[in-house]
Amino acid sequence: MDGGQEAVKRDREPAKKMSLNAWREEGERLFGKDPMAWKFVCPVCGNIQSAADFQGLDGASPEDAYYNCLGRFLPTAESREAFPGKGGRRNPARPCNYTLGGLFHLPGAIVAGEDGKEYSVFGFANEEKSHG
Numbered sequence: 001m002d003g004g005q006e007a008v009k010r011d012r013e014p015a016k017k018m019s020l021n022a023w024r025e026e027g028e029r030l031f032g033k034d035p036m037a038w039k040f041v042c043p044v045c046g047n048i049q050s051a052a053d054f055q056g057l058d059g060a061s062p063e064d065a066y067y068n069c070l071g072r073f074l075p076t077a078e079s080r081e082a083f084p085g086k087g088g089r090r091n092p093a094r095p096c097n098y099t100l101g102g103l104f105h106l107p108g109a110i111v112a113g114e115d116g117k118e119y120s121v122f123g124f125a126n127e128e129k130s131h132g
């Protein structure tokens with residue numbers, strides 16, 4: 001050890017940076033080989049979703065599972081706004097319409113792609129549950 005930075009207590013854990021390979025390995029370790037079964041958690045409403053949940057939804061693709069909350073692709077009555085303003089749609093039992101592509105950037109992890117770019121993604125579902 002060379003006296004690197006120690007973890008600092010924060011209210012919110014900073015997004016973990018990882019390589020694409022490390023991210024894939026973690027997904028496989030947690031949920032198995034099939035990425036369609038990997039579960040991600042929305043940082044705003046806590047909805048747990050997998051790519052399979054997005055199949056058959058209008059305008060959705062499997063990649064949305066780690067970038068957009070499921071509520072973006074559901075009818076108004078079955079979703080809620082991520083950040084409801086005055087008169088906004090509050091529907092707490094439903095997935096919200098949060099996207100990492102919007103104004104509020106709350107990634108669960110940042111993955112370094114093979115193209116050298118960094119991609120923000122939702123965290124894997126069971127990472128959000130702290131074990132004591």
Ligand SMILES: [Zn+2]
Nearest residue numbers: 042045069096
């Ligand atoms: Zn959400």
